[in-house]
C-alpha cells in the first residue's frame with residue numbers, strides 16, 4: 001500500500017521534472033494544515049497565510065535540493081515552523097505581539113456575544129499565550145494530530161522532549177482553564193464522561 | 199500509584215499510548231483518588247475541546263497568489279540567467295566594447311568622424327550578428343540602447359578631449375582601462391559650465 005511518504009515522494013519527483021500540476025497537488029495536500037498550524041502559532045491569519053506561501057515558494061525554489069531520505073512533510077513543516085519562529089522573534093523584538101490579534105484580525109470566533117466566554121474561546125486564548133516551545137509541540141501534536149515521532153523530527157528534538165513539552169502544555173492549559181472546567185464538572189455531577197454541550 | 203504518576207498516565211491516555219497494565223493501574227488509582235478523577239475529567243475535556251477548535255483553512259485565492267509569486271520568481275531567474283556570463287554573451291559584450299573603443303578613441307584622439315563611423319559600423323554589425331536569434335523588437339531595443347550609449351560615450355569623449363591638454367587622465371583611461379563608468383564627468387564638478395559641442399561632433403553621434 002502506498003504510504004503518505006510514498007505519495008509525497010512521487011509528487012516531489014514529478015515536481016523536480018518541472019511538473020507544475022504535481023506541485024499544485026502538493027500545495028493542496030498541505031496548505032490548510034499549515035495555515036491552521038501557523039495561525040495557532042501566530043494568532044494572525046494573514047501572516048499565517050503569507051508564511052505558508054513563502055514555505056511553498058521555498059519548496060519550489062529548492063525542489064532540486066530535496067533529499068529523498070527524509071519525509072517531505074517533515075521538510076515542509078520545518079520550513080514553515082522556522083519562518084513562524086522568526087516571525088515570533090521579530091514580533092517579540094518590536095513588541096507587536098498581542099493576544100487581541102486573535103479576535104481583531106484573525107478568524108471570526110463563533111462566540112463573540114457578550115457574557116461568559118465558552119470553554120473553546122478560553123482554550124484558544126490559552127493556546128495563544130503558551131510559551132513558544134510548548135505551543136509548537138502542542139499545536140503539532142494535539143491540534144494538527146501529528147505523531148510524536150513526526151513532531152520530534154520536525155522540531156529536531158528527542159522523542160522524550162516532545163512528550164514532556166506536550167505534557168507541560170496540557171498541564172498549563174488545564175491550570176488556565178481550571179475554573180471553567182470545574183464549572184462544567186459540577187454540571188456533569190462529577191462523572192468522568194466529558195460533557196460536550198456548551 | 200502516586201498522583202504524580204497518575205497525571206503522566208492521564209496525559210498518555212489522551213494519546214492512547216497506555217499499555218493494558220498501565221490502563222488497569224490508572225483505573226485502580228482513579229477509583230480511590232477523587233483528586234485524580236477530577237484531573238482525568240480536565241484532561242479529557244481539554245482533549246475534546248482541542249479537537250473541536252476551529253480549523254483555519256487557506257483562503258480561496260491562496261493558489262492564485264502563490265502562482266503569481268512563483269511566476270515573478272521565475273521571471274527574475276530568467277533575467278538573471280540572461281545576465282549571467284556565458285562565452286556567447288561575453289563575446290557579444292566584447293564586440294560592443296570594441297565598437298565603443300573605436301568610437302571613443304577616434305573621437306578623443308583625433309576628433310575624427312571616420313573612427314566614430316568605424317565604431318558605429320562595428321557596433322551595428324555586432325548587434326546584427328549576435329542578436330540574430332532575437333526578435334525584431336529586441337534588435338530595435340538594442341539599437342536604441344547602443345545609440346544612447348554611443349551618444350553618451352561621445353559626450354564623455356568630448357569632455358575628455360577638453361581635458362587632454364593634460365595627457366595623463368587620457369592615458370589612464372586608455373591604458374590602465376579605467377572603465378567609463380568610473381570616469382567622473384567634469385559636469386559633476388562645481389562651477390562647471392557646459393561647453394557647446396561643435397555641430398560636426400553632434401552629427402557624428404547621429405550617424406544612425
Ligand SMILES: [Zn+2]
Pocket residue numbers: 200201202204227231233234235
Ligand atoms: Zn491521585
